[in-house]
Amino acid sequence: MTTLTQEAQILNILLEKGEIDNFFCLDKRISIRLGAYIYNLRNKGYVIETHHNKKTRNTTYILKEKPKTLKKAV
Template sequence: MGVTTISREKQILNILLNKGKIDNFYCIDTRITTRLGAYICNLRNKGYIIETQRSKESRNTYYILKDIPKNLKKVG
């Protein structure tokens, strides 16, 4: 078992926070995960508002971060 410096969920969250979106093909190409939907579900359960968009042409799924949990928002 290898040492992981950052969990996959945290890696996906960082991409969403920095770029605002993430997609299945990117996660597969960069070898992050083939189960992006499961991590998105976990993040939604933690309060993140994430929209799903599916491309009919490429059959790719995009996830767009719309809002973060209220307890993580900066005040002031």
């Protein structure tokens, strides 16, 4: 059995729920580097909006648009 990469897990959550946040990733032990994976997904053509909550110091990423054509991984 193979497991999904952290980036693939994050992308699946974004595609299913439309958003993901730092606290969720920490709680589910997906990644502590969510921002880095969001950066990679943006470079692949995904349009992702960032919302900072200054009170809780949590960051939420919202998927706004999928890429028109997917770039192949190198």
